[in-house]
Amino acid sequence: MVAFALPAHVADVTRPAERLNFSSRCQVLVTVLGVSAAAWGVLMAAAPLLQIRRMMARRSAQDVSVGYFVVLLPGFALWVLYGTVRADWALVVPNSIAVLVTSTTVVAARRLRHRYPGRPAAGLTSGAPRRSLSGIPGRDRPA
Numbered sequence: 001m002v003a004f005a006l007p008a009h010v011a012d013v014t015r016p017a018e019r020l021n022f023s024s025r026c027q028v029l030v031t032v033l034g035v036s037a038a039a040w041g042v043l044m045a046a047a048p049l050l051q052i053r054r055m056m057a058r059r060s061a062q063d064v065s066v067g068y069f070v071v072l073l074p075g076f077a078l079w080v081l082y083g084t085v086r087a088d089w090a091l092v093v094p095n096s097i098a099v100l101v102t103s104t105t106v107v108a109a110r111r112l113r114h115r116y117p118g119r120p121a122a123g124l125t126s127g128a129p130r131r132s133l134s135g136i137p138g139r140d141r142p143a
Contacts, residue, residue, distance in 0.1 A: 034090045041094025045076075048105040059116060061109035069106050076102060 048069070055061045076098040083091025 038090035038094055041090075042097055045094045045098035045101055048101045052101075052105055052108050055108055055112055059112065061112040064105075064109045066106055066109050066113075069102050069109075073099065073102055073106070 051064060055064060076095045079091055079095040080099060083089070083095065
């Protein structure tokens with residue numbers, strides 16, 4: 001049988017004040033990380049608004065993958081449910097916003113596709129010259 005020795009700072013029970021201080025610092029770190037993650041999650045959830053703005057400006061949703069957003073929706077909804085069960089608002093708030101914004105994106109894309117069926121995205125009309133993806137003419141041609 002092998003015996004393991006605990007490090008001195010763990011085994012020493014005579015320093016409860018230090019353990020309390022360490023515990024409270026960890027709790028502060030957990031709180032800061034939770035608030036930061038939730039705030040960034042709200043920004044990420046609102047990001048599809050940029051796509052909606054672009055669709056409305058171009059009056060086209062042809063360059064939008066509706067399937068991508070449809071796949072994301074159940075995931076966001078599951079995170080909302082999980083966060084609700086755990087009463088974890090850092091999960092509920094950003095994912096609720098994501099459900100709302102992603103649903104709006106899907107609805108806007110489908111309406112634009114229904115209103116203007118077959119309309120190519122702006123700049124991709126048959127008469128317009130195609131632009132190189134790299135920005136260098138002829139660079140994207142197959143060898």
